[in-house]
Amino acid sequence: MAGFDIDRVAHLARLDLTAEERELFGSQLETIVAYVERISQLDVEGLPATLHGHSVNNIFRADVPVEGLPTEVATANAPERIEDEIRMPRVVE
């Protein structure tokens, strides 16, 4: 299968890979991609896609407030905090 660029895919997925992983996953994924490619044998011209687990439309919620989490609880799981915010390294735009 041409085009499986493991570095590009790993970057998109925000995954650092070790040299061994890069090699192992690279070859395994090529095998897997070659295997799943068998769906190309089927003629799917004009078929609708099944995008969901069922086909019921218009499932809505009313615009009514629901109690959320207090700030202390909402930030308690964060690895680092600064005041009431979640701390991150400085983001450069």
Add this chain to the structure above:
Amino acid sequence: MEYEVVIGLETHVQLKTVTKMFCGCSNAFGATPNSHVCPVCLGYPGALPSMNQEAIRYTVMAGLMLGCEIANYAKFDRKNYFYPDSAKDYQITQLDYPLCLGGGVEIAALGGGRKTVRIHHIHLEEDVGKLTHRAGCSGVDFNRAGVPLMEIVSQPDMRSADEALAYLTALREMMIYAGVSECNLEEGNMRSDVNVSIRPVGQEAYGTKVEIKNMNTFSGIHAALLFEIDRQKRALEAGQVIRQETRRWDPELGETFVMRTKENADDYRYFPEPDLMPIALTPEQIATWAKDLPEAPAKRRERMVAEYGIPEYDAGVLSADRALADFFEAVARRCGNGKLASNWVMAEVLALTAKSGTALADSALTPEALGDLLKLLEAKTINGPTAKALLPELFEKGGDPAEIVKARGLGQVSDTGAIEAFVDTVLAANPKVVADFKAGKQAAIGFLVGQVMKQSKGKASPQVVQQLLRAKLAALA
């Protein structure tokens, strides 16, 4: 060389729902960081979105206001990218099946006359959180994460910075009118990405476009466009090539700057959001919602001019505020004289609201009461000064003008006999003024009218007083 400017806008309009797009957290602005959050908008493990129906309804209303076609099938998609303000590291948006398609906004055109800026589509999506840059770190607040945003995408139909400004002004007015957004610019309720390019006049192909991201003031957009158009012209004239890029407007320096370009081109890997089922609105549902839709402001302006015979300027002022226009029309219908109703609403009522600091809606003045008051004036049951004197009372306390007039005996006196007696008294008491009038000082009559009105305790018909005075003075001569 002569250049033509081509501008398209992608405008995010925040909907005024009570809760967020996909969870029950408050949509209110200005709370302390991370106080309007829950597992859903924080992207916690296991949390799922559920669609706020009111956001769908508002978007459909906005679409109907702009003359869009409402899609009979719409769905949400995931746009995948990692960023600290994105709680799930994907944004729920609509890629290829948005809620509204087509439509347009009418504006004053560059060369005079009116033109329509076409709308490509309107889609619905969620906002992200807010990043605050601090010394050595950034802080993330997720209060804004999940706030419902409509993205209104125009066609590249604007040909000047002024047209872009006119489009945004009209769009804002229409969204406020439709009641779907506060469009509060200070709170970032309306943010635009601006696409601008130039091409030699007569050339069909578009020039290379530049995008100016995330602009939240109209004046900023206008200034940024003027700068950018000029920059592109000078670049072309200097033989340079315009690069397709994203730029940032610096309001302090009054210039646009290239934003950092990422080494890897974006690949958002959009796919249908499996957690949300598609939207397939029936024509009946849309028709039910359409009933709540007000007439568009521009249409209303035209109709008010035609229907009530009022000047275009008046119609413009009155229609700018939906509640004021509703009030005016109710008054006009009640009293049967649009011109009179317009004069009173524009001059007297607006002066009262300005002076008292009380909004019309919060006052005791009903359109019925004002209509009745004007009817009394039209029928000459009361005179102008009496009507003006009664208005503040109706504004503060309300009441039925007809009953007040009757109870207090404010009805105007048109009985010539009674007025004649007052006129005679006044003429006898003011020989010097009479002499002045006879000597050609026409203005003197004003004083005499005033004196007669005073004698009648304000109830005499000023027209009758004038007539009688002139007749008597002529006779004296």
Add this chain to the structure above:
Amino acid sequence: MKDFCKMTLTEAVAGLRAGTFTSVELVRALIEAMEASQSTIHAYVTIDGEGALKAAEEADRRRAAGEDLPLLGVPIAIKDNMNVVGQPCTASSHILEGYTAPYDATVIAKLRAAGAIFLGRTNMDEFALGSTTQTSYFGPTENPVARGCIPGGSSGGSAAAVGGDLALAALGSDTGGSIRQPASHCGIVGVKPTYGRVSRYGIVACASSLDQVGPMTKTVEDAALLMNVISGRDPMDATSLDEPVPDYTQAWVGADAQKPLAGMVLGIPAEYYGEGLDPEVRARIEEAKARAVALGATLKELSLPHTAYGIPTYYICMTAEISANLARFDGVRYGLRVPCDDVIEQYKRTRAEGFGAEVKRRVLLGTFVLSSGYYDAYYNRAQKVRTLIRRDFEAAFAQCDLLLAPVTPEPAWPLGVYQNDPIRNYLSDVLTVGVNLAGCCAIALPAGTTAEGKPVGVQLIGPNFGEMMLFKAAKALELPRA
């Protein structure tokens, strides 16, 4: 009195109701057995003995005060991917270590409202990605019946807990067979409900369009009892459906004593009985078919022609969805963070350290099938093939009431085998993924064992919201418990 740990859920409910024993006695006995088995079976990631005993005391007080609820004082084991407020919820991943759930999943809230107690969190494949429970960051679980073998997965901890008498009943989640396959390997009952039957809110998402929560129990009746509690529309899950919830424990009531399956047509899909089927598994399934006929059912040979495309379609759809669902594990709001001055580097290092090999493989595959230039050939095409697979099932159910098939091609294999052969592992899901792709319901129940004593399960598959029929047939086909 019967050994507490060997009790069925139904027996425990009856005993508590009758006052034969208390919730505290029941919970204490289970905790003891659970803790004793951790060094061998390792069914649990976390055991909350103290919290469970406190809850048991409270349940006993409520019962003494005259309260009665369907599951008052009854302990239920919970797969480690379901949020229970105040408890950890790691989905057996390093990246969620340290995370404390601030909310209850809807199924947990429903069980809680019915009086249930949560005494432990069961081991699983990391993020439910696997079919052996060996991809757990916390180490594998051993099959309590076929010792030395895998318990199956991803709900292997739940299956081992119930099969090893370390829980009365458990909840699992099934994306491509993750309830049915381990149930089959551990000799218990497992239900994959119709998509939309049970709320997914609060279950760490694997593949959103395929996941369903279901019961894993010792008997069909126990499964029906749990289904009564956890089913129904949830406003927090926009894919849950507003279908009435019948009393599933009534499914078999009134059936003919001799011929309870009279009038029922069971479809036998040829593709599920192919060459790869282990002879002993085939023998047990043939016995189940014969029993069904003896009980009054008619068998009908039919075809699910696109079965061979199930695995590739499933691995494209599932990995695409997980690549997005697992993006949120980024070290920002919870869980592991490998600090770094650069945001992008921080993401990459956190995820590199926090995710295991199988998770990385599937995230990479899912990212690839959605990426620009490949979307149409893989993701988009797979969604269309999914339509063909769904239609296969629709056509089958036009000819029969339920399908009868094996759950897995072979019985449980030894721990440690096939670890580095992902395709080999993926292929073992061939008989279960179709149900998830089509959205229909299925149950796995014991069908006997191999000569070596390894459990073999049989699978009944029903149309959407066909759970009543499923329970009726399963109850009739259920073998007496040893």
